[in-house]
Amino acid sequence: MSSSSDLWQTLRSASLVEGEMPQHQEPHWATRFMLGVVGWLAALFLLFFLFLSFGDLARSPDQALAMGAALLAVALVLNRRARRSDLWDQFVLALTLAADAWLIAGLVDRMDLHSFAAWAGLCALAFAIAFLFEHWLIRLFHALAAALLLTLALACLGWQALAMPLVMGLLAGCWFWAERRAHQHDRYEAMAFGLALSLLLLGHLHQPLLGEVSLLEELGQPRLPHWLNPLLCAAVLLALLHRLRLPWRQGILALPLVLLAALIPGMGAGALVLLLGFYAGSLGMMALAALLLLGFGSLYYYDLALPLMTKSWLLLGSGALLLLIRALLLRVRSVS
Template sequence: MSTEPFERLLWQQLAARGAVQGEFTPALRMPWPIRLLMGAAGWLGALFAQLFLLGSVFAVTRGNGPAIAITGLLMIGAAILMYRTTSQDSARIALGQFALAASLGGQGMVIVGVGESLGIDRLSQTAVFWLGVTALEAVLFVIVPNRLHRFVAVTGGWSAATIALYIALGGSMRNPFLMMPLTVGLLGVLAMAAVMVFVLNEARIAARGTHALWEPAADATLVFGLSSALIITGTALPSEFLFDGIRHLQTPGNWVPGVLVGVCLVGFAQIEGARIRCDAGIRIGLMVLAVAFSGLMVMAPAVTAGVLALAMALRRASLPWIGLAIAAILLGFIWYYSTLQWTLLVKSVTLAAAGVLLLAARLALTRMPRKEAIA
C-alpha cells in the first residue's frame, strides 16, 4: 500500500503551520520484490565468498587463534568499507547484505580466534568472555553506519549480556531454567525501561540529530524485551517430556519480572497522563487500572509488556511496534492459558477480569477530552 497520500497530507499540515516550506516531493521507492531479490543475491554472494575464505583460512591456520581473529577483524573492516560505499539503490541493497554477512562471519571468527588462543572450552564458561562479546557488539553498533547492522549488533549485545549475567550469578548449564527470572527476566525489564526512556526523549534525540543512531537500538531492545517476557511467561509450561528432572519449571521468583514490568506500565501511564494534561481524576483512574491489570497478569509478563509496548507504539505512531505489541499480547495470553499448573477456574477468572479492566480503560479513554497534545 502506498503511503504517498498520507505523506502529502502530513506535508500540507506542516506547511500550514509554517514548519516546512516548498512543494511536496514524493520519495522514490524500489518495489519490494526487487529489494528482496537483491538482498538474496547479496547473501548468496557472501555465502560463497566466505565458504572459500573460511576454508582457506582454517586449512592454513588450523589451531592458530590469533590468525583467525585477525582474519575476522579484516572481514569486519571490509564490511565497514562496503557500508560506506555509495552506489545506486539496487547495488547498495546487495552490497549492504553482502557486508552484513561478512560482518557476522568476521565477528564469529574473532570470537573463535580469541577462544582458540585462550581455550574456548574454559573461556566460554566465564562472564568476562561474554562481556567482551557485548563490548564488541557495542563498538560495532557505533562504528558501522547501517540500520540493520545496528539492529543485529544490539540484539547480539543483549543476548551476550544475558549469558554473562547468568554465569556471573553462578548458573550452570545443567539447569539453566531456574535462573531465568534473574537473568532473562530482569534484563528484559531493563530493556523495556530503556525503550520507555527512548520514547519519552525521542523528540530531544531527533533534535540532536542522533535519531538514526538510536532508533535501531530501540527497535532491537523492544524485540529483546518482548521476547524475554514471552520466555518468562512460558517457563511454566509443562516440559518434563523434553527436559529430564524439570517438572513444570517452577522457577523461584518468576513473579518478579511481572511486577517490575507493571511498575514500568504504571509509570508510563502517569507520564503520558501528565503530558496530555489529563485531570487528576483520570490520572488516578489510569493508575488504578494499570496496577490492577499488572497484578492480574503478574505471572504473564508478556501481556503486560505487550500493553506497555502498545502504549509506546501509539505515542510514536509506529505500525511495526504496534504489530509487535499485539503479537506479544496474543502470544502471552495463549501461552499463559496453555500452562497446566493453574486450574481452569483460576485462568478463566484472570482472563475475564483482565477483559473487564480493558473495557473499563476503553470507557475512560472515550471520556477523555479530545485535544491535540504536542510534546
C-alpha cells in the first residue's frame, strides 16, 4: 500500500494526476458469490411462482411459447435498464435460461425436426440473443447453441460437411471483430468462445447412434462427400494464415498444420483455435485448442481400421516428427 501511495505522490508531483488516490471499490469475492446465489434464488422463486400460477397454461405449446417470449423480454429489459451488479447479472442469466427452456418446450410439439427453415430460424434467434444481451455467459451459451443449430439446419439439407468450416469462419470473424471494435470487444470475444466450444461438440454429432447412424444423418442423408470437410477446414486455416500476415519462416512452419487439417477431420478446427490463441495471447483459447487437438486426434486414432502394431509405429513416427519440428523451431528462433 505504501508503494502505491508513493507512486501516486510521484505522479501528483509530476502534474500527471490530481486529487487523492482512488480507493479500491471492488467488493470481496465472498460478497460477489453471495450476491450471485441470491440472484439465482430470486429467479428460482419467481419461476416457481409462475409455474404454480400458469403451469396449466404452459402445458399448451402456444402458451409455453408466449411464456418463454415474455420471460426473454423481461430478462432483456432488466439486462439493459437495471444497474449492473452480480445479483442482477445472475438473475438475468437464470431468467434467460428459463425462457430458453420454455421456448424449447413450446417448439418440441410444433416443430418439424427435418425442416431447414425451423432450425435456421432458431439459429438466427440464438445469434440475436447473443448479440443483444450485455452478459458474457449469455452470449457464450447462445453462440454455442447457434453453431449447433446451424449444423442441424445444414444436416436437413444433407450439407453436414459444411458445418465445421462455416463455424470456423464465424469464429475467426468474431475474433477479428473483437480486436477491431474495442467498444464491443466483450461481445465478440464471448461469442468467439462459444463458437470455439461448439467445435468440441460438432465432432461427436457425426458419431453413430447405437452403432447405426449419426444424429446428423438422422436429419438428412449426406449429399456431399466426407473428404470435403477436412479440405474446407484446411482452406479456412490457410486463409487465416494469409490474414495474420505471419513472417515467411513462421508461415512455412505453419504449413504442416494445414496439411494435417486436410488429412484428419477436425484437426483444422484445433489448429485454427490454436493460432488465434497464440496470436491474441489468450490462454483460454489455447486450452480449448489443446482439447480440440487431443479429442479429434483420439477419434481419428480409434477410427483407424489398422492393427495395433501399425498404430504403434504411427505414434512412434508422429513423436519423432514432432521432436524434429521442435528442433527446427528452436533453430529458427536462435537464427532470428
